[in-house]
Amino acid sequence: MKVTPDGPDDARQQEQPAPDPPPARCGPSGRVLELGDTGRQVAYLRQYLHRFGYLRQCPCPEEVFCRHVKSGVLRYQRFFGLTTTGILDQATQVQLAKPRCGVADMDPDDPDPPTNGDYNLSGGSWSSTSLRFFFDNGTSDISGTGERDIVRRAFQPWAAVTPLRFAETATESDAQFSFGWRTGDHGDGSSFDGSGNIYAHGFYPPPVNSGSIAGDVHFDDAEEWDSEDGGWWFWKRIDLETVAVHEIGHALGLKHSSVGDAVMWPSYEGERRSLHADDVAGIQAIYGPPTVPARSEFGVASMWALKSSGSYGSVTIDLGRRRRFLAWASMTMLDSLNNFDRDNAVTAEIFKVDGNETWRAIYGGDHFGGAGDASNVHQGAYVGYGRRITFRLRSMNPRGDLEAFGAGTVVTLDALDE
Numbered sequence: 338m339k340v341t342p343d344g345p346d347d348a349r350q351q352e353q354p355a356p357d358p359p360p361a362r363c364g365p366s367g368r369v370l371e372l373g374d375t376g377r378q379v380a381y382l383r384q385y386l387h388r389f390g391y392l393r394q395c396p397c398p399e400e401v402f403c404r405h406v407k408s409g410v411l412r413y414q415r416f417f418g419l420t421t422t423g424i425l426d427q428a429t430q431v432q433l434a435k436p437r438c439g440v441a442d443m444d445p446d447d448p449d450p451p452t453n454g455d456y457n458l459s460g461g462s463w464s465s466t467s468l469r470f471f472f473d474n475g476t477s478d479i480s481g482t483g484e485r486d487i488v489r490r491a492f493q494p495w496a497a498v499t500p501l502r503f504a505e506t507a508t509e510s511d512a513q514f515s516f517g518w519r520t521g522d523h524g525d526g527s528s529f530d531g532s533g534n535i536y537a538h539g540f541y542p543p544p545v546n547s548g549s550i551a552g553d554v555h556f557d558d559a560e561e562w563d564s565e566d567g568g569w570w571f572w573k574r575i576d577l578e579t580v581a582v583h584e585i586g587h588a589l590g591l592k593h594s595s596v597g598d599a600v601m602w603p604s605y606e607g608e609r610r611s612l613h614a615d616d617v618a619g620i621q622a623i624y625g626p627p628t629v630p631a632r633s634e635f636g637v638a639s640m641w642a643l644k645s646s647g648s649y650g651s652v653t654i655d656l657g658r659r660r661r662f663l664a665w666a667s668m669t670m671l672d673s674l675n676n677f678d679r680d681n682a683v684t685a686e687i688f689k690v691d692g693n694e695t696w697r698a699i700y701g702g703d704h705f706g707g708a709g710d711a712s713n714v715h716q717g718a719y720v721g722y723g724r725r726i727t728f729r730l731r732s733m734n735p736r737g738d739l740e741a742f743g744a745g746t747v748v749t750l751d752a753l754d755e
């Protein structure tokens with residue numbers, strides 16, 4: 338039997354239109370643009386929407402706000418959770434002006450484009466759980482080789498919630514991930530744009546990308562990289578660890594999330610080094626939760642759903658082979674504000690057996706009814722037959738004040754079959 342703790346869960350101010358337009362051109366100082374408007378600002382908006390996957394090329398004049406540009410603005414507003422006006426209004430301009438990752442948010446030909454509120458998968462993944470990374474250069478922005486320590490650290494949030502293990506190698510050909518600092522057009526079809534706007538990009542795993550570029554991460558060395566966020570002046574100094582955690586997410590197969598607090602959100606919003614529940618759900622949808630061997634016929638594994646770690650935790654107990662078992666989940670919770678209210682709703686679930694949902698859970702929090710309500714009946718025990726029993730602990734309000742701790746327990750029942 339195995340127990341498997343799954344963790345808790347600028348641009349250059351050129352006079353000619355650039356391939357990656359400076360956001361300042363359609364930033365907060367710009368005027369509101371709408372259908373029928375014309376001018377250089379419209380051309381920049383068109384290029385921006387095209388660059389990030391919101392707009393395919395159309396036959397209309399470059400400087401005209403055509404219906405295609407309008408539908409691109411609507412897609413952009415839906416992804417970012419903005420009011421869908423189809424107009425380049427103030428709120429949309431503010432979002433457009435933020436520095437952001439160079440990876441596109443969607444495919445302009447996708448008939449069902451992603452909208453606000455969920456993670457997105459690229460379709461690429463690594464088949465091995467043992468992965469290696471390599472540094473092909475560094476940046477002079479951070480003293481010594483401090484940038485390497487920061488990138489090494491940025492793997493940890495992903496390692497904590499998956500079966501993936503990461504190790505450094507000195508040989509590039511041994512590495513899935515290669516990290517480097519680049520400027521301008523650096524030969525991979527995705528140019529950097531000087532200080533501001535795009536600051537980094539990461540390449541999805543096979544089969545989305547093939548060859549050595551898959552899994553690689555580039556940082557724009559025209560930015561000023563730092564070991565901490567620049568605060569109010571964040572557009573001057575960028576927290577490398579925040580960006581590295583995000584780009585590693587791409588290198589592992591995640592696309593941009595439309596959840597505003599997720600690490601995989603496209604734009605830089607200041608320091609954001611730990612995963613949101615949405616990031617955890619996304620990466621576990623690809624690689625599953627972490628797994629470690631159990632040593633006895635009685636397996637217990639702990640979960641925690643802390644507000645600081647995304648209010649989500651899961652764990653898998655691997656019996657090594659299909660066996661009869663009794664599994665149950667238990668939990669306790671702590672409301673740090675001491676007001677037991679709706680945000681105290683939690684569940685501990687015997688979530689899946691060999692990937693199939695059991696629908697067995699125990700609930701906590703008065704959101705599910707008063708004392709004695711049928712909704713408070715515990716359904717936390719489950720007798721089944723299988724190998725991998727996955728437990729899940731969830732706090733329903735990820736921004737709530739609730740800390741929850743849970744345990745999943747499995748006892749094998751082979752003897753009863755004799």
Ligand SMILES: [Zn+2]
Binds near residue numbers: 396
């Ligand atoms: Zn058009």
Ligand SMILES: [Zn+2]
Binds near residue numbers: 603
């Ligand atoms: Zn990105």
Ligand SMILES: [Zn+2]
Binds near residue numbers: 527
């Ligand atoms: Zn690159």
